[in-house]
Amino acid sequence: MLDANVKNQLKTYLQNLKRPVELVVSADDSKKSQELASLAQDIVDSSALVTLSKVQGARTPSMAVINPDNNSQITFAGLPMGHEFTSLVLALLHSGGHPLKLDADVIEQIKQLSGKFQFETYVSLSCQTCPEVIQALNMMAAINPNITNVMIDGALFQDEVAQRNILSVPAVYLNGEPFSVGAISVVEILNKLDTGAASRKAEALSQKSAFDVLVVGGGPAGAAAAIYAARKGLVTGIVADKFGGQVAETVGIENFISVSKTEGPKLVANLESHVHDYDVDIMANQKANTLVKEGLFKLGLESGASLSSKTILLATGARWREMNVPGEQEYRGKGVAYCPHCDGPLFKGKRVAVIGGGNSGIEAAIDLANIVEHVTVLEFDVSLRADEVLQRKAKSMGNITIITQALTTQVLGDGKRVTGLSYTDRKSGQSHEVTLAGIFVQIGLVPNTEWLRGVVELTPRGEIIVDAKGQTSIPGVFAAGDATNSPFKQIIIAMGSGATASLGAFDYLIRHTDELAIEQS
Numbered sequence: 047m048l049d050a051n052v053k054n055q056l057k058t059y060l061q062n063l064k065r066p067v068e069l070v071v072s073a074d075d076s077k078k079s080q081e082l083a084s085l086a087q088d089i090v091d092s093s094a095l096v097t098l099s100k101v102q103g104a105r106t107p108s109m110a111v112i113n114p115d116n117n118s119q120i121t122f123a124g125l126p127m128g129h130e131f132t133s134l135v136l137a138l139l140h141s142g143g144h145p146l147k148l149d150a151d152v153i154e155q156i157k158q159l160s161g162k163f164q165f166e167t168y169v170s171l172s173c174q175t176c177p178e179v180i181q182a183l184n185m186m187a188a189i190n191p192n193i194t195n196v197m198i199d200g201a202l203f204q205d206e207v208a209q210r211n212i213l214s215v216p217a218v219y220l221n222g223e224p225f226s227v228g229a230i231s232v233v234e235i236l237n238k239l240d241t242g243a244a245s246r247k248a249e250a251l252s253q254k255s256a257f258d259v260l261v262v263g264g265g266p267a268g269a270a271a272a273i274y275a276a277r278k279g280l281v282t283g284i285v286a287d288k289f290g291g292q293v294a295e296t297v298g299i300e301n302f303i304s305v306s307k308t309e310g311p312k313l314v315a316n317l318e319s320h321v322h323d324y325d326v327d328i329m330a331n332q333k334a335n336t337l338v339k340e341g342l343f344k345l346g347l348e349s350g351a352s353l354s355s356k357t358i359l360l361a362t363g364a365r366w367r368e369m370n371v372p373g374e375q376e377y378r379g380k381g382v383a384y385c386p387h388c389d390g391p392l393f394k395g396k397r398v399a400v401i402g403g404g405n406s407g408i409e410a411a412i413d414l415a416n417i418v419e420h421v422t423v424l425e426f427d428v429s430l431r432a433d434e435v436l437q438r439k440a441k442s443m444g445n446i447t448i449i450t451q452a453l454t455t456q457v458l459g460d461g462k463r464v465t466g467l468s469y470t471d472r473k474s475g476q477s478h479e480v481t482l483a484g485i486f487v488q489i490g491l492v493p494n495t496e497w498l499r500g501v502v503e504l505t506p507r508g509e510i511i512v513d514a515k516g517q518t519s520i521p522g523v524f525a526a527g528d529a530t531n532s533p534f535k536q537i538i539i540a541m542g543s544g545a546t547a548s549l550g551a552f553d554y555l556i557r558h559t560d561e562l563a564i565e566q567s
Contacts, residue, residue, distance in 0.1 A: 124199025267527025381464025516547025
């Protein structure tokens with residue numbers, strides 16, 4: 047199943063096993079089953095600590111990774127290749143006693159959870175967000191045997207997907223009931239299971255001493271800013287809803303100078319690892335909602351916590367822009383999607399639409415055309431805005447229809463899922479309906495700055511206005527990345543602006559040392 051190079055890498059990884067691991071495989075005569083059986087044998091051949099047994103399980107093909115010491119169980123229903131191969135390797139390591147990259151207090155909190163938690167997580171193997179969720183749940187399962195998680199390949203177990211009306215991944219079920227859709231971290235899962243966790247965390251955060259630089263946002267701009275601040279010897283903190291921002295949802299990255307090709311999740315992991323090399327206080331799963339100056343700056347969080355800092359660096363990034371038409375919110379996750387790589391495989395053989403004719407829209411259409419029956423691209427303008435090479439590729443494919451001057455007016459559905467959309471031809475004024483199973487929205491980004499209106503100066507589009515040093519309209523408050531009025535939204539530019547704003551904050555601090563000391567006292 048695995049080529050020689052991957053087998054050698056697997057052997058190297060499995061040298062970190064500290065205790066036995068048991069694989070339990072359920073397979074039949076199908077091709078996928080035989081591939082899974084072959085994969086299991088490759089794993090067994092890679093370490094003397096791994097044993098293999100076979101059963102007839104409820105889902106076939108499937109493979110359970112079991113720690114015999116505490117009977118913890120992590121199951122993969124389907125063939126965990128693609129992005130999920132890393133999840134499999136980590137499940138083996140964690141079940142085999144390799145240390146987990148979690149804080150000690152988080153591990154203890156997981157151990158203390160009481161009750162039975164049977165998670166089922168539906169994924170697509172092309173989804174770059176799914177492994178984050180699988181790995182979070184698998185780590186919890188490795189710690190507490192009362193927690194189990196089954197990764198289910200949605201493209202393989204289509205009957206289950208249809209029965210549960212799953213049209214967006216990762217989709218997590220707990221004890222048979224819907225639990226979450228989309229990215230979710232260990233701490234967020236714990237906050238949902240342990241209702242007192244969030245308030246305890248907020249109280250602990252509020253007790254922290256003042257920072258020199260407090261970065262709001264954990265994307266490329268925020269990571270670069272934190273590294274530059276820490277290297278200057280400043281007391282640095284990062285407040286972030288999730289580390290990585292939009293980059294975590296980016297598949298191919300081929301314009302990051304000096305790295306010819308990488309993927310978003312890999313770049314995010316490297317960013318986080320680099321930040322951890324420095325003394326930076328990372329406060330994840332926290333959203334800022336207020337900013338005031340009371341001597342020092344006070345940053346309020348949605349959890350109720352409050353943090354103090356001499357300077358603030360806003361790197362809040364951006365999110366996918368929505369159509370804002372009737373039916374969009376009602377059918378979000380039920381046919382309305384924003385990540386073609388994640389959710390595209392769920393629409394195999396069906397008809398879908400892509401809203402937007404820029405680079406992201408046409409790239410999405412090309413990718414989807416290899417999976418679905420037909421793609422209709424709707425572009426508001428008189429012509430596509432994508433690069434010419436992408437336009438030529440899309441037009442050369444026989445199952446992509448491009449409609450320009452199209453204003454989407456409504457998402458149509460039957461109450462359970464999307465059935466189509468309505469649009470108006472801006473040239474003729476005529477209304478049209480298109481029968482569809484899915485709609486992928488790719489119309490750009492909107493900055494995450496709503497909570498800063500009336501606090502710092504923004505452009506009409508909501509972008510934070512900054513000067514050459516990254517300073518906003520408030521002295522001591524700096525900003526960087528896609529949330530600012532930088533004309534180009536690129537990863538490498540965001541990183542550079544993060545470094546610039548951080549150095550601007552350092553310059554501000556050394557020029558205002560005396561007055562800041564008075565304010566802090």
